[in-house]
């Protein structure tokens with residue numbers, strides 16, 4: 001039965017269905033690997049990093065994903081499309097496992113692509129999604145932040161949006177000396193453990209001026225009100241239109257909440273963290289994990305042996 005909406009009954013909260021994935025960065029931290037390949041396509045074990053992000057969105061029930069790309073759009077587009085010749089060749093060989101692996105990306109969600117045109121910042125990338133998103137709340141997932149597939153952060157954020165309305169950001173406590181790498185949130189507690197009210201936001205503050213050690217990590221559930229604010233947000237840090245600045249404006253109205261995440265998150269845009277991500281996720285894989293873990297333990301023992309020998313020599317000297 002459809003209950004008509006009247007002024008006496010509150011409008012039902014729309015369910016979030018759309019995800020926006022900004023993927024226009026140049027990936028300069030990974031040159032030369034990213035000279036001709038988008039950084040989002042770098043493999044983490046045997047899938048490109050961006051596939052984990054789309055899988056995360058799909059696992060949280062989001063069936064519409066908009067990629068906001070820049071140059072190198074082609075490889076991302078092809079990855080989430082069908083590959084007929086490859087599929088036919090694998091089908092002819094009867095290789096069902098690889099056939100599934102090739103087909104999976106295109107089956108995860110309805111994937112759309114638009115171009116950002118000019119690299120004017122994350123806020124601008126989100127604004128580019130306005131026409132596609134329309135007047136509905138939506139999620140934003142940043143490709144460099146990989147949340148461990150065993151975590152349920154995005155679902156928790158969608159649940160918080162249903163209950164608190166407004167916008168919801170993901171926060172993680174980091175050592176103060178690292179806060180300059182992130183957006184930083186001033187917060188106050190709510191009645192609920194793990195959910196905070198965001199009272200202010202600042203993009204990449206110095207450790208001395210940061211209002212807290214709560215870093216914004218790359219998951220957002222945004223109210224469509226953010227588009228009007230972004231539209232009038234002037235370029236901020238680095239001369240770019242910052243999503244953090246638009247959220248700061250919304251936070252002053254008390255409509256931004258934060259979910260404090262304590263789980264596993266990897267920054268695949270950072271070389272050392274990228275390597276850690278590959279090792280951790282390889283160890284967790286049922287097909288590769290046991291053999292790889294055995295090798296890894298041996299390798300660590302070898303390293304420790306060398307270190308021990310080094311120390312021994314040091315003592316003797």
Ligand code: G1P
Pocket residue numbers: 122142144145181182183184203204215216217218242243244
């Ligand atoms: C962006 C955001 C920043 C956020 C970070 C999370 O920065 O602007 O607020 O903390 O993502 O990864 P970027 O890392 O793209 O410079």
